[in-house]
Amino acid sequence: MTATEDYIDRLPEPALARPTSQAERVADMLRTFVIDGELTPGVRLSEERLSRKYEVSRNTLREAFRLLSRERLLVHHMHRGVFVNRPTSEDVRDLFNARRSLELPAVRGAADAPAELVRAVGAAVDEGERARAQEDWWRMGSANMRFHEALAALAGSARINEFMRQVLAETRLVFHVMAAPREFHDPYLNWNRRIHLALADGDAATACGELTEYLDTSENQLVTAFVAMEQGSRA
Amino acid sequence: MTATEDYIDRLPEPALARPTSQAERVADMLRTFVIDGELTPGVRLSEERLSRKYEVSRNTLREAFRLLSRERLLVHHMHRGVFVNRPTSEDVRDLFNARRSLELPAVRGAADAPAELVRAVGAAVDEGERARAQEDWWRMGSANMRFHEALAALAGSARINEFMRQVLAETRLVFHVMAAPREFHDPYLNWNRRIHLALADGDAATACGELTEYLDTSENQLVTAFVAMEQGSRA
DNA sequence: GCATATTTGTCCGTATGTATA
DNA sequence: CTATACATACGGACAAATATG
Numbered sequence: 249m250t251a252t253e254d255y256i257d258r259l260p261e262p263a264l265a266r267p268t269s270q271a272e273r274v275a276d277m278l279r280t281f282v283i284d285g286e287l288t289p290g291v292r293l294s295e296e297r298l299s300r301k302y303e304v305s306r307n308t309l310r311e312a313f314r315l316l317s318r319e320r321l322l323v324h325h326m327h328r329g330v331f332v333n334r335p336t337s338e339d340v341r342d343l344f345n346a347r348r349s350l351e352l353p354a355v356r357g358a359a360d361a362p363a364e365l366v367r368a369v370g371a372a373v374d375e376g377e378r379a380r381a382q383e384d385w386w387r388m389g390s391a392n393m394r395f396h397e398a399l400a401a402l403a404g405s406a407r408i409n410e411f412m413r414q415v416l417a418e419t420r421l422v423f424h425v426m427a428a429p430r431e432f433h434d435p436y437l438n439w440n441r442r443i444h445l446a447l448a449d450g451d452a453a454t455a456c457g458e459l460t461e462y463l464d465t466s467e468n469q470l471v472t473a474f475v476a477m478e479q480g481s482r483a
Numbered sequence: 484m485t486a487t488e489d490y491i492d493r494l495p496e497p498a499l500a501r502p503t504s505q506a507e508r509v510a511d512m513l514r515t516f517v518i519d520g521e522l523t524p525g526v527r528l529s530e531e532r533l534s535r536k537y538e539v540s541r542n543t544l545r546e547a548f549r550l551l552s553r554e555r556l557l558v559h560h561m562h563r564g565v566f567v568n569r570p571t572s573e574d575v576r577d578l579f580n581a582r583r584s585l586e587l588p589a590v591r592g593a594a595d596a597p598a599e600l601v602r603a604v605g606a607a608v609d610e611g612e613r614a615r616a617q618e619d620w621w622r623m624g625s626a627n628m629r630f631h632e633a634l635a636a637l638a639g640s641a642r643i644n645e646f647m648r649q650v651l652a653e654t655r656l657v658f659h660v661m662a663a664p665r666e667f668h669d670p671y672l673n674w675n676r677r678i679h680l681a682l683a684d685g686d687a688a689t690a691c692g693e694l695t696e697y698l699d700t701s702e703n704q705l706v707t708a709f710v711a712m713e714q715g716s717r718a
Numbered sequence: 719g720c721a722t723a724t725t726t727g728t729c730c731g732t733a734t735g736t737a738t739a
Numbered sequence: 740c741t742a743t744a745c746a747t748a749c750g751g752a753c754a755a756a757t758a759t760g
């Protein structure tokens with residue numbers, strides 16, 4: 249290697265070129281399909297058909313299934329196969345309890361967080377408003393997720409961040425179960441804006457209060473819709 | 484089936500008899516081995532040898548590896564194999580940040596938690612003191628883990644509970660990295676007792692303060708020991 | 719730096735057991 | 740209750756990457 253070339257070794261590895269296994273690639277695909285709702289909750293994922301579709305062996309596909317089951321996006325039923333997770337009203341309650349535990353303390357301690365992390369919260373709000381202006385409801389939902397992800401990130405722990413991402417991904421399934429219209433997301437955008445304004449002002453208490461209300465009303469709305477649906481499907 | 488027998492169907496399924504896959508069984512074994520320190524951080528897990536030892540095919544073993552990699556107990560290096568995760572000082576910091584995010588808010592809101600959950604905290608303290616009386620240091624460490632698990636459980640979310648278990652399991656790896664002597668655990672038992680007493684008294688603020696100190700000193704102790712070790716191994 | 723041995727990554731075929739129509 | 744479809748699990752094979760001398 250010549251001296252003019254050896255700087256190459258010092259460059260960071262491109263994340264996309266990082267050699268990754270087939271199982272992870274398939275898991276990545278399936279994950280986006282599930283999160284985007286192209287695979288709706290409750291459907292069974294046939295080993296035989298999917299392995300042919302993605303041109304991987306059934307063994308490799310099963311490794312991908314294991315990864316996604318741990319993320320609660322898929323559920324494994326012994327000798328019956330894997331299905332897209334279909335959350336119940338019980339799950340909705342637990343998801344919101346988890347979010348309260350993650351988001352509220354993070355917001356309450358936002359004074360100690362780097363300003364950069366607070367700006368990320370604002371960026372998510374901006375993105376949501378741009379999406380609304382363009383009437384891109386899917387992107388609006390994504391921006392809302394990123395907003396709450398940014399709130400949890402104020403805690404400053406990579407592990408918390410990843411856990412939060414999982415919780416939010418599962419929350420997306422909740423919306424897919426009920427084919428949530430945009431009305432579910434729409435009123436929350438202004439709420440997000442107020443929360444960020446309070447945060448930027450250093451008024452953690454106000455931000456915390458707003459977020460508490462947000463989570464309570466959102467949970468109530470979803471749970472009542474869920475129990476109605478669950479009782480309907482029972483008949 | 485006769486009428487005298489059909490009551491059997493109404494009995495709840497025994498949890499242990501629940502049909503489970505080979506991959507999960509192997510994963511359970513490996514998990515306890517890793518947590519108990521029988522497989523020390525950094526060692527490679529040979530597919531060929533382990534599949535022969537546990538009498539499962541390589542494919543099944545690999546499924547188990549995927550499960551444990553998601554739990555951060557194992558790490559997968561492409562084309563090199565899976566290794567027992569060896570946390571760095573950076574990981575220690577992140578783990579404690581995660582624990583602060585989980586435990587402190589749970590303790591702060593303990594007033595709303597069911598009394599049963601507070602009793603579970605006390606039970607863990609008792610168990611730790613019994614273990615100390617018997618000089619069973621391994622059991623003492625387990626009781627300490629269970630104590631903090633019980634603290635996080637005050638939040639009342641099944642998902643938080645599971646995440647906390649993972650964080651604590653990874654924290655165990657930290658102790659295994661440095662072959663932690665009992666002196667690392669011993670002084671914290673009295674601290675646990677004080678935290679529980681404050682909780683039982685309904686004095687969440689005091690409990691929270693004690694826990695903050697606990698986590699700070701524990702983190703400092705571990706991180707300083709870690710960086711010393713890391714610099715030593717660099718030479 | 720190179721050739722070799724080892725180990726992983728991936729696929730296929732097959733036998734067995736389980737759930738469901 | 741039988742039959743079919745499918746998941747579970749195994750073992751062998753080969754290519755590709757890595758570790759070793």
